[in-house]
Amino acid sequence: MHDKQDESPMALIEEFLTARATRKPSPHTLAAYRRDLHAVATLVAEATPLPLDALLITDLSPRVMRAAFARFAGPRAPASVHRAWSTWNSFFTFLVADGIVAGNPMPAVGRPRALLPQPKPLRGADTPEVLLASAARDDGRQRDPWPERDVAVLAVALCAGLRLSELLALRVGSLVGRPGERRVEVAGKGGRPRVVPIEADLDRVLMDYLASRARRFGSRSVRPDSALLVDRHGEPLRRGGLQYLVESCYRRAGIGDRVPRGARLHALRHTFATRLAEDGASAAEIMRLLGHASLASSQTYIEVTAGQQRDAVRANRTNRALAGLAPTDLG
Secondary structure (H helix, E strand, C coil), X not given: CCHHHHCCHHHHHHHXXXXXXXXXXXXXXXXXXXXXXXXXXXXXXXXXXXXHHHCCHHHCCHHHHHHHHHHHHCCCCHHHHHHHHHHHHHHHHHHHHCCCCCCCCHHHCCCCCCCCCCCCCCCCCCHHHHHHHHHHCCCCCCCCCCHHHHHHHHHHHHHHCCCHHHHHHCEHHHEECCCCCCEEEEECHHHXXXXXXXXXXXXXXXXXXXXXXXXXXXXXXXXXXCECCECCCCCECCHHHHHHHHHHHHHHHCCHHHCCCCCCCHHXXXXXXXXXXXXXXXXXXXXXXXXXXXXXHHHCCCCCCHHHHHHHXXXXXXXXXXXXXXHHHHC
């Protein structure tokens, strides 16, 4: 065996995280890996007379790992335990591949079944339309109203189904293609890129927003490499700023009671997917458009043509809500 079998699990955890970093996971994903690995390793050390830094990787037997995971699972939700199990399974798979340990003990450690998260769309049949119409109005309560930007943010989330991180990663140059054939290139979760068709009404909303931005900050502010979504100072929107913007749009529209708890911005993405399903899109089309991936779905991914994807987006009723927003409503 490799001489690293005499190393501390903590040192090998850092090697594993460095190897994972080459796959370009989000900082939040790497942080979750580190938390799960450190938390269980700490429980292993607490069950032995050895301090954490004195443990050897060979001390992590199936029996030891079962006991540690039993204590880890006590105060935590099944989804958290399942995520930690998967992280440790990946860690030991990495060690086996490098010849550091002879086998992976994790198959001998029980894990809860992973429950699929339930969709949390906005409640109310007309809620997306109410939200967009409210954002398009200058109600006089804002110090520096920018309805074009607010509508653009909501519309991209509602009509393209992007995650928060995907919205923040968009550049002006992410919008590609000619009018009528426009699409947005998305840097998806786990480094998986995808392309989502942009219908004519959403295209118009985005072009109106970029034109208003050029008026505010000059033409250099809309260069292809510039962030697509910016704050009122022309700086790229950050996570907290985007969340605050969407929350303020909910408040102005008076729909706070229609937004599910725990899915504030994500409710827009769930609304996109739910309306696609209600209007006849297939599971394969929805999976492709949302960039979903899992152990099961990655093996049964069904390729769909660009035309089928565009038909699925065209069926989304929220696009029709954009058609009712006159340009004067946005200015």
